[in-house]
Amino acid sequence: MRLRSFLLAVLVTVWNFPAAARASTLAEAIAGDYPYLESLFKHLHAYPELSMQEFKTSDRLAAELQQLGFTVTRGIGNTGLVATLRNGDGPALLIRADMDGLPVQEKTRLDYASSARQVNLEGVEMPVMHACGHDMHVTTLVGVARRMVELKNQWHGTLLLLGQPAEEALGGARAMVADGLYERVGRPDFALALHVIAKYPAGKIAFSDGLMYSSADTVRINVRTKATHGASPHLGHDPVVIGSQIVLALQNIVTREISPIEPALITVGAFNAGTAPNVITDLARLDVTVRANSEATRAKLLKSIERVAINTARAAGVPEDMLPEVIIAPDGAPTTTNDAELARRVRDAMERGMGADAFVEWHQTDMGAEDFPDLVNTTPPIPSVYFEVGGTAPEQLASGEWADHHSPLFRIEPELSIKAGVEAMTLAALELLRKN
Numbered sequence: 001m002r003l004r005s006f007l008l009a010v011l012v013t014v015w016n017f018p019a020a021a022r023a024s025t026l027a028e029a030i031a032g033d034y035p036y037l038e039s040l041f042k043h044l045h046a047y048p049e050l051s052m053q054e055f056k057t058s059d060r061l062a063a064e065l066q067q068l069g070f071t072v073t074r075g076i077g078n079t080g081l082v083a084t085l086r087n088g089d090g091p092a093l094l095i096r097a098d099m100d101g102l103p104v105q106e107k108t109r110l111d112y113a114s115s116a117r118q119v120n121l122e123g124v125e126m127p128v129m130h131a132c133g134h135d136m137h138v139t140t141l142v143g144v145a146r147r148m149v150e151l152k153n154q155w156h157g158t159l160l161l162l163g164q165p166a167e168e169a170l171g172g173a174r175a176m177v178a179d180g181l182y183e184r185v186g187r188p189d190f191a192l193a194l195h196v197i198a199k200y201p202a203g204k205i206a207f208s209d210g211l212m213y214s215s216a217d218t219v220r221i222n223v224r225t226k227a228t229h230g231a232s233p234h235l236g237h238d239p240v241v242i243g244s245q246i247v248l249a250l251q252n253i254v255t256r257e258i259s260p261i262e263p264a265l266i267t268v269g270a271f272n273a274g275t276a277p278n279v280i281t282d283l284a285r286l287d288v289t290v291r292a293n294s295e296a297t298r299a300k301l302l303k304s305i306e307r308v309a310i311n312t313a314r315a316a317g318v319p320e321d322m323l324p325e326v327i328i329a330p331d332g333a334p335t336t337t338n339d340a341e342l343a344r345r346v347r348d349a350m351e352r353g354m355g356a357d358a359f360v361e362w363h364q365t366d367m368g369a370e371d372f373p374d375l376v377n378t379t380p381p382i383p384s385v386y387f388e389v390g391g392t393a394p395e396q397l398a399s400g401e402w403a404d405h406h407s408p409l410f411r412i413e414p415e416l417s418i419k420a421g422v423e424a425m426t427l428a429a430l431e432l433l434r435k436n
Ligand SMILES: [Zn+2]
Pocket: 131, 132, 168, 405, 406
């Protein structure tokens, strides 16, 4: 009798602290699994692949998930894949990891640094490096899969783990959708994604309940003119001068046409023209990136760029049938915006499991973009949350000697960031797929 009431008291105590008990078990389980994940991470880091050529990476990811009992659908949008685990009736959750590296020569001197080279889609051999941390994303996805399989009795529904090609080229998500992604694996009710971020201390979580990233569009402006001798400019039109005026006039769009409290950015990243000092050529080519935080500003910028380019040439006297071509690339990325209600729900779940200390305040410090919205801006849209996990060792951040994304010196602190990424994502997944 006494023993029974003692056992009952123990049971009641445990019952009263289910969240805390679960959390410590989850963190412990992830810590126990970390050596496995670390060796996977180091392998992926040492063998990065370029956008749309993530052949071995997707092979490895598919093998890891297949081995856990997932059904893997390969070849969606080239190297893309989705691993499906059905666990009874319930909602479907998609978790996305991008897989590609960058054409960067690694200079970190890590013992698992990449010396990989790969021929890119244009046929040019390039050095390759995971200089954005997508190796951490793939590793984390595998870590989450391993936990979700083990915790199968705590959730119900369908888990869809997606390996995406070509995030860096901003075309991989679109390619997967165009290749029948949701017809092939089913449409999820929610979607989650993460990015390791160098500017935050390793293992700290940061996200907003609204905007995360800007939109990004690429515009090509071809300024065509009648060529002439460098000493006879009056017999033609000079595309170098007209192009230069366009470069400067484009900046006036940002400062004079957009509200001063609305972020907007136009960068002419490439200007190519001419062959010799004494030749006025017939073509100047401007390649422009355009960033905005809202669809309205995005549309306005793109419209104004066309107007400014065409009318600058017109003002220079270029004939009507030779006015500049303004080509907006069709693969632009919209803003990445979290669903407010879902973001709060996910944050609460993470906070219950990891504590308030696990977070740092999120703020936008540049106009970077993502192609994740191409996976979720469907009709109707799929509610989604995108969060960041700090990746730089705190002492390195404090010293100021850390390298940003896409640098040959980019390096993340794997242990803290992978453990936090797996824990935060697993807590979010358990919340969205939890049994009532
Ligand atoms: Zn990147």
